[in-house]
Amino acid sequence: GAVVSQHPSWVICKSGTSVKIECRSLDFQATTMFWYRQFPKQSLMLMATSNEGSKATYEQGVEKDKFLINHASLTLSTLTVTSAHPEDSSFYICSAPTTADETQYFGPGTRLLVL
């Protein structure tokens, strides 16, 4: 199946700093990627849809100025958590659908801990 990678796999940062998470589709091009957040013992919640060449679409309740998304190329989307606070600590997962079968392939996730 298709492969999606994320970097870093985990990050610890101080409150007030910004953290950038990368999502790459390794063997296919993705004009659309999705960013999810998962709090402990909870399901995944869609944060935003990343669109190559245009602005991201954010779900209701997600602050676009806090979670900056840049879809720089057909294989890379980045999520920047700006001025991170402890409540932003979570597991962030990206996904990308293949055009062949529209199946969503997920990255391994990035665990963020804000101290």
Add this chain to the structure above:
Amino acid sequence: GEDVEQSLFLSVREGDSSVINCTYTDSSSTYLYWYKQEPGAGLQLLTYIFSNMDMKQDQRLTVLLNKKDKHLSLRIADTQTGDSAIYFCAEPIYSGGYQKVTFGTGTKLQVIP
């Protein structure tokens, strides 16, 4: 609404069959997914079923779909300790020209040796 519901927890003995249930909301979904998430890991696509199918079997996995009741189930035969994980059913929701995936609440499967 976009609620996809699952029972939260299931415990089975090794070697028994596990059945994880899910109810979904969008009757127009083209297909439905089952994902597995091991502790501290990302999601692994286990299987999917097209909405025009009633059943799909893939080795130890059997997916049953009841479109009338919007009910989906995943049966794992001969459950092993390595099957211990959280299982999410998911359905694609088309919105604004994009396919988004809505996840169920997740069922934690515990396999007792």
